[in-house]
Amino acid sequence: MFTTDGRPTGQEMTLDDGRDWWFDSGSLAIDFAYTGAMTSDRETLHAASDLTAWLTSRFPEVVDGATDRDLVDARALRGSLARAALARSSNTEIPSDDVDVINLFAATPDIAPSLVGGTRQAGRSRAKASQALSVLAREAVELFAANPSDRIRECAADDCDLVFYDESRSNNRRWCSMQRCGNRAKVRAHRARTSEDAPPPE
Structure with missing residues (x-):
């Protein structure tokens, strides 16, 4: 899937x-939270180079390598994004400290939009990692302000707690993934129907 400005999620x-x-997850901000902060056993940002790789996969204009300071900042933002998503999915208030962190990053310069085809360059040709973090924070501001709980929800499977943003027009997404939890639920429902329809043993 893609965000409204064409970035892959x-x-x-x-x-x-x-x-x-x-x-x-339907959201860059929630995707970023799942690089480690949403699950205790899945840290993927071990070094600044890991942050660079994740950011450039979403923001091709970011080629300046992330620094160790960027990594510290990214983990701080990521933690706040994770707690905010979990709060919204359970219909509770986002902790005020996390609101402050997200707002702080959102207030910093982000990646300026540009139109392809011109002959002159306006400003930097390449964005910094800090600018990409600002884009993530700004998306989070829009996401969490506009969606108190109705579109940010937890997977409907009893054994899955993954959180996602339901970007569907009908607002009826139930599963983290049809290939994972959706198919398992269908198989269980089919088995239950089959066992109900089966004749009793003689």
């Missing part, structure tokens, strides 16, 4: 059994 996740699968 979603990323590979690893299941408890070690298998990889694709999870699209």
